[in-house]
Amino acid sequence: MYPELDKCPRSLLVCEKSNFEHEKSRHDTHVSKHYFNHKVSVVIPGCGALSSRLATVINNFSKYFLVNNLPVYEFLDKDFLKNVVWDGALYALSYKTSIDQDNTIALLPSGQLILSVDKDTYEQLGVEGKPSQYNHRQPMRYVVTIDLTDKSMAPEGKRYQRVLSSLKERVPLKSDFLLGRHNSGADGDRALQSLLSRYQWKxxxxxxxxxxxxxxxxxxxxxxxxRGDQRSCDPHSFLEWLGAVSAGVSCDNTAASFLSTYVCPEPQTLVSQALHCTVSGLLLPEDIYSLLQELQRFFDEPKITSWLSLTVHGFMDSPVSWGDAEHGFHKGGENFYNLVLFKNQDYWLHMGTGSHDRCPP
Structure with a gap:
């Protein structure tokens, strides 16, 4: 009756192969530029428990804050700009805002303030932006990018005053925000605590x-x-298997099962045990990179398995995916990457985005 419901949402999957020791490997860039992550999943075949070193790395992931009704103009506070934003490594993302329905805001560690807003809000703001690539025939959504580290945004400057006036008087945007900070200097901690003290936070x-x-x-x-031509399954089948494992879906298609007919892709092998570990929250790229480095050392000692997997899920409603590349929900909100690590330090990288997103770096 509704043939469009039978169509799967289009998505973009980019696959690469490299080696961690190769001088042109870009794994560090891919990890560091994927700013807003809410879940990390590690799958290690043949392993029964986290090693003490892996557990230490995971348990040392950075804390974060949920701040209620935080006005966007607070990010332009002079003390906050100088000691937190300009210092780098601050991550801020509006919480429980839908990228295709609400005004969505992000502050990148690079100092760029991203406002993804509807047409009415954009016209009232009076700050230059560009139409969203997720528009249809007529622009109904706009993206405003304000580089808070630019010289023109120095406090007391004309542009700074104009932007501050727009966010404070014309359109006082506010939202619940997730805030995370990797480097915690004394001045930065003081400025951040000063901001938190003015609002409800946890x-x-x-x-x-x-x-x-x-x-x-x-x-x-x-x-x-x-590519999965002969000795491996294809990337889509592998990622589907990872999803089944994460969701607790049986992969053996037993005759007694009435819930799932899914079966592990070929070629396959049966392992007596496998470790599945997840971390969820506002997860900073610096912490994820530390985890990746520890996983690289997993094969320093002989292991039964020849590979392990690290999957990182970005927020579906983040206004950006990698760097400042615009992200939109469209139909599926895909915003993730997966690394498969091998014994010889080779790795596969799978990067998934929506069909309208810019191709991952």
């Missing part, structure tokens, strides 16, 4: 969950066969 720690899967069918992967 400190949070990332939530860690770890469990062991028994008798799990796993895809057999060969580092040389990224």
């Amino acid at each position: 400190e949070h720690r990332p939530v860690v969950s770890s469990h062991t899967l028994k008798d799990l069918p796993c895809p057999s992967l060969n580092a040389l066969d990224l």
